[in-house]
Amino acid sequence: MRDLPVWGHGHTVTNKSSQLYPFQVTVPKETNLCNSLTWRDTALRYGRMTRLLHWSIAVLMLWQFTGMGLRLVLGRTPLVGFFVGWHQPVGTVLFLLIVIRVIWALVNRRHRPDHGAGFWGIAARLGHLALYLVMVIVPVSALLRAYGGERVFAPFGFEVFPAQQPPIDWMVTIGEALHGELAWLLLALIAGHVIMVGVHEGMWRDGTLARMAGRRRAGL
Ligand code: HEM
């Protein structure tokens, strides 16, 4: 009898066909050695659901910042009008995706890739925490302003929040104070995040990107 590596879990694998090396191995269910990507996260990589949320949010954020960046640079043009016209519906979808993402992150918090104990590990954890905090506050502050405002909020063509008469001042004030400013801070945090992924890939070559994209390079 002999131990050999087996891809799969929860199975007892028996090899009786070989006269020289017959073996029997049971791989525990909780050991995720399976080569297919699971929905849930594991200690080695982020699962399908986290990836779906991470990349769809990244693409929609890029859309939001492209539109608002163009508005800043070009002023009112038809192209800018196109982007700005989509800002509230895309922002509202982003809000819903971010709520699901936060819940999913909490559910998976004990089954995620570890960032280690040293300086860079703590920096990564704090950086991700900051991304989460600002990522939540940016759409929430805009929705608060929309809820308290004197105009109907109908991002998808039907009324989501009615017009407030008179407007709820504190909600509008919070939205005015936080939304735009924190959105640019979020862009700076995202830029820092992407630069650090570049450092992981280009200098440390530790397979960090593969935990969020791709399979093989995560060691599986
Ligand atoms: C995560 C999602 C969102 C991102 C990344 C985002 C980003 C931005 C950015 C960068 C600006 C430009 C700020 C400036 O010109 O200084 C802006 C403005 C604006 N956003 Fe959003 N936004 C998001 C969600 C929303 C939502 C959900 C709404 C609607 C409820 C909304 C409504 C507005 C409005 C009305 C403005 C123009 C007034 C202002 O500057 O505050 N945004 N947003």
Ligand code: HEM
């Ligand atoms: C091109 C853009 C992006 C790239 C290449 C990228 C890449 C990555 C990679 C490789 C990881 C895994 C890091 C690790 O395990 O240490 C990660 C995690 C993460 N990323 Fe990004 N990312 C991008 C955009 C964004 C954006 C736009 C946001 C948020 C607004 C974001 C938020 C996060 C967060 C919070 C994590 C921690 C894992 C989680 O809870 O989802 N990323 N990213």
